[in-house]
Amino acid sequence: MAEKQLDVGNELVDNLKKNNDLGWHFVxxxxxxxxxxxxxxxxxxxxxxxxxxNASTLLDKNPQKMNLSYKINPSQNYVGEVVTEQAANQLKSQVATKITKEYAKSVFAQIKEVGKGMTTAANGAKKLNDGSTKLAEGNKTLTKGLDTLANSTLTFKDGTSQIQVAVSEATAGTQKLANGAKSLSAGENEFSTKLGAYTNGTQKLANGSAELYPGSNKVTSGLADLKNQVPALSSGATQLNGGVDQLNKGIAELKKKGGCWTKRKQYTRTKSKVATTEKWSK
Incomplete structure (x- = not known):
């Protein structure tokens, strides 16, 4: 609880004043x-x-126990015993809640500092490593505090006898803080790993783009050559159509003459011409 002043006693009294379940009197x-x-x-x-x-020493090397002194009416009946037991439980709950609350504030303050470091992690790996160091230190302090808190006791003393009430309820809340801090650490490690993978991916993309550029130039060149061949192809198609028309005209002339004819086709293929020869007789 560094640089944090605790006033558990007075705050316990203030909370009990707001509680009318057992009829507390403050005299x-x-x-x-x-x-x-x-x-x-x-x-x-x-x-x-x-x-x-003593409450402020929970994180110290040698924490002090918190003692609440009490006296019981020796002539109390069964109802009095029940009320006394309820009062002890209520006090235990109030104190445990207060200590847990203040301890949580201290832990969250450390986590907040780590969060500031992680916010700027994208600006460089060095800042990310600094945030990791702060988080590790926060986890170490948190673990130490949990061990201390688990071993602490809230003691009611009555001169010769005493009742020790473990503040295990307080550890439940702080255990959640420990789990949250571990999750934060795991998320930070995953973020660091993903950041490295992202950097490798962008480098591969840059290399792939460099290899793609020469290939795109070759495709562009090939398209230009193909475009240059289109006029020649169009001219050949025109010549072929002209030959077909002439052939059709010749056949029509033969039919007009009414002669008997036979036709034999011989195809000779060259690079771009088709020749047809016909023999006929009347």
Missing amino acids: SQKSAEQGIKDGKYFMVVTIPKNFSK
């Missing part, structure tokens, strides 16, 4: 002691002065 120490003697109160809970200070 002086003297009034509380008198009320427990008179049977006015089932239980008196005292928040020590070092409560918030």
